Amino acid sequence: MSDDQAIRRVVIVGGGTAGWMTAAPLGQLMGRGEHAARCEIVLVESPEIGTVGVGEATLPTIRYYNRTLELDNAEFIRKTQATFKLGIEFKDWGHLGNHFFHGFGEFGPAILNRSSVMHWLRLHHLGGMDSHEEWSTATVMARRNRFVPPEGDLPSAANAYSYAFHFDAGLYAAFLREYAMARGVKREEGTIVDVSVRPGDGFVTAVTLADGRRIEGDLFIDCSGFRALLIEGVCKAGYHDWTHWLPCDSAQAVPCDKVAPLTPYTTSTARSAGWQWRIPLQHRTGNGHVYCSAYTSDQEAGQVLMRNLDGAAQADPRQLRFKTGMRKKAWDRNVVAIGLSSGFLEPLESTSIQLIMDGVGRLIELFPDRRCDVHLAAEYNRRMARQYESIRDFIVLHYKLTKRDDSEFWRYCAAMSIPDDLKHQIEIFRRSGRVAILDPDSFAEPSWVSLFLGLGCWPQRHDPLLAQVDEQALRTHFERLRAAISGTVDDMPDHGAFIEKHLRAAPMEMVK
Numbered sequence: 001m002s003d004d005q006a007i008r009r010v011v012i013v014g015g016g017t018a019g020w021m022t023a024a025p026l027g028q029l030m031g032r033g034e035h036a037a038r039c040e041i042v043l044v045e046s047p048e049i050g051t052v053g054v055g056e057a058t059l060p061t062i063r064y065y066n067r068t069l070e071l072d073n074a075e076f077i078r079k080t081q082a083t084f085k086l087g088i089e090f091k092d093w094g095h096l097g098n099h100f101f102h103g104f105g106e107f108g109p110a111i112l113n114r115s116s117v118m119h120w121l122r123l124h125h126l127g128g129m130d131s132h133e134e135w136s137t138a139t140v141m142a143r144r145n146r147f148v149p150p151e152g153d154l155p156s157a158a159n160a161y162s163y164a165f166h167f168d169a170g171l172y173a174a175f176l177r178e179y180a181m182a183r184g185v186k187r188e189e190g191t192i193v194d195v196s197v198r199p200g201d202g203f204v205t206a207v208t209l210a211d212g213r214r215i216e217g218d219l220f221i222d223c224s225g226f227r228a229l230l231i232e233g234v235c236k237a238g239y240h241d242w243t244h245w246l247p248c249d250s251a252q253a254v255p256c257d258k259v260a261p262l263t264p265y266t267t268s269t270a271r272s273a274g275w276q277w278r279i280p281l282q283h284r285t286g287n288g289h290v291y292c293s294a295y296t297s298d299q300e301a302g303q304v305l306m307r308n309l310d311g312a313a314q315a316d317p318r319q320l321r322f323k324t325g326m327r328k329k330a331w332d333r334n335v336v337a338i339g340l341s342s343g344f345l346e347p348l349e350s351t352s353i354q355l356i357m358d359g360v361g362r363l364i365e366l367f368p369d370r371r372c373d374v375h376l377a378a379e380y381n382r383r384m385a386r387q388y389e390s391i392r393d394f395i396v397l398h399y400k401l402t403k404r405d406d407s408e409f410w411r412y413c414a415a416m417s418i419p420d421d422l423k424h425q426i427e428i429f430r431r432s433g434r435v436a437i438l439d440p441d442s443f444a445e446p447s448w449v450s451l452f453l454g455l456g457c458w459p460q461r462h463d464p465l466l467a468q469v470d471e472q473a474l475r476t477h478f479e480r481l482r483a484a485i486s487g488t489v490d491d492m493p494d495h496g497a498f499i500e501k502h503l504r505a506a507p508m509e510m511v512k
């Protein structure tokens, strides 16, 4: 690559979670020293157009993102009012009264190269094994409200779990803004009213702000949220609409006073036309009702939300609208869409921030020069599409396996046609107890098993090679493992007490 084609200025459009999560690693890589002289990073955010700001639950990989930035974990937790998340508790999804947990981590160490839960399924088939959840350390911890970070490298009950965070998304964006600006990222405040495009190839060359300022660039990262200012407004990249499979199109969100105990998990409760989330933070509890406007009114959805808070509401509910789906091209010409501008999947498995992280990671891996080679864009789009589709299918699974028939919405979900890949994944599990992972960057085997079993989809047969393990020895192994997990968890501190002792955030009025 000849250096005269190197990118000289990256312009990030938007200062929500996506904008600052993009600016921080780019600033770390390029904002200082020799690179800074060669490549400038500018982020434009509008004081008039707000952010979505309700992304509060994450997946364990957020820890790798934070670690790559070399963030101080304790400072991050205190500054974002964070709590720990061991997984998601699902209520009323499979049927009214159904209750299961999607915990982070394995169901014990692998045996003869087969995951522990596959052996467990064999024993279940033979009889006498009730709930797989007793072998998920994360689930046992969550049920007893315990938390301590895992320790050690060797597989054991004490480290067979993983964790993520719940945090205040607005405070996280502010924390990353401070980080990025300390590494040379420039921030411009203003509302973009015009976009200049180069004749011939249609590359974006500059954005113009309402006060007339013009910001030129070589690479534009569209983090403008649902507006999709550049990727749709200028590039007309198009949108795959997935409403047929994920019909929810609205949400109302409201914070409420926190209540004890401080639970180390998200709760998702199915309602008659959608579902409600509950996310405990240090200073408040986040709540929201995601629903389908074809089956309930905004007024009714708001009433359901407010009736089901476990503390006093701190504000009026905030209304949000969306269309589930994915941009046909997340990277088009010299525009890369990251965040809500690239697509939206409802927050049932907290995947939006994950998609932002992976979007930024792939952009860094495939970072172009000023030509923005179409093959780099094609590879980026291929990988993003595969991940989006795989997450979509995992979310659709929650709806499709329901046996609820108490409302029109649930009857629609149970009867709807589903993507062919998901049909295959359900069938292979139902018939043989195997999990087909179609995208290694999305949910892994324990997550799929938690969902299948939690929703009542049990395999008819199991892997025949498992029979080489002696049944009685296996039963003894599982019994010992259950006792080890239970004993380990008994010795762990209460989640709230652990935070209070080590990581308590400053009261909100002191948080800048």
Ligand SMILES: Cc1cc2nc3c(=O)[nH]c(=O)nc-3n(C[C@H](O)[C@H](O)[C@H](O)COP(=O)(O)OP(=O)(O)OC[C@H]3O[C@@H](n4cnc5c(N)ncnc54)[C@H](O)[C@@H]3O)c2cc1C
Binding pocket: 013, 014, 015, 016, 017, 018, 019, 044, 045, 046, 047, 048, 049, 050, 051, 052, 053, 054, 055, 056, 057, 058, 169, 190, 191, 192, 193, 223, 224, 225, 226, 227, 229, 251, 253, 288, 320, 322, 338, 339, 340, 341, 347, 350, 351, 352, 353, 354
């Ligand atoms: C109901 C709901 C619940 C969610 N829950 C979760 C969750 O639990 N976990 C999770 O991972 N994700 C969740 N998400 C998704 C998460 O909120 C978003 O992925 C995340 O906030 C990123 O948003 P964004 O930065 O792309 O867009 P936004 O927050 O909308 O930011 C857009 C930015 O673009 C700027 N902008 C727009 N137009 C212009 C213009 N003309 N000129 C200048 N600037 C402009 C705005 O000022 C703003 O700074 C949820 C989303 C919704 C809708």
